[in-house]
Amino acid sequence: MDTHSDSLPTGDRGGDRGPTPEEARRMLADAARIGHRTPDAVPPVLISFAILCAIGTMATLGVHLAARVLPDSSFDAPLAVTVMAMAWVFVAIIVPFLFRRPLRRGLAVRWYIYMGSWGVLWAASMLLGETFAALVLAPLFLGLFMIAAATEAKRARTARAEEEAAQSAVVDGDAP
Secondary structure, three states: OOOOHHHOOOOOHHHOOOOOHHHHHHHHHHHHHHHHHOOOOOOHHHHHHHHHHHHHHHHHHHHHHHHHHOOOOOOOHHHHHHHHHHHHHHHHHHHHHHHOOOOOOOHHHHHHHHHHHHHHHHHHHHHOOOOOHHHHHOOHHHHHHHHHHHHHHHHHHHHHHHHHHHHHHHHHOOOO
16 A cells, blocks of 8 residues: 555645635635735726726817818818727727627626617717717717726625625634
């Protein structure tokens, strides 16, 4: 019979059975304390959404100004601004999907709502960009992003509180 310690199952070497319940509670308490100081990660799709909202604001103002600054009938400046903005919209949407991980449960649905709202606002801004309405529509992209960011921050805080409550229950010995 081979009695070499490498042949024993992990965690069963030399009588090591892992931490005692008290040591495990202390380690969990340390992890919870460190976790309080660690900021939650911003979902990468929210960064892309911020870029899209910034492009929306700038493109709306660009179309509005291009119609006034370059009123040349041989060159459609608002169309040029729209085409270039669409190129950046394409980049802002496609590139993150090349590197993305699956979205958290619930975020996928909210992402479609955010993008649908952005799409409606974008269409209105491009259609009305040459009118005074552009000056009203442009800042709405900022409001749309702030709503999305606040919603995601609230969700992250709620999830973190639930996780901390579960960890606290384990540390206190209340968990099954």
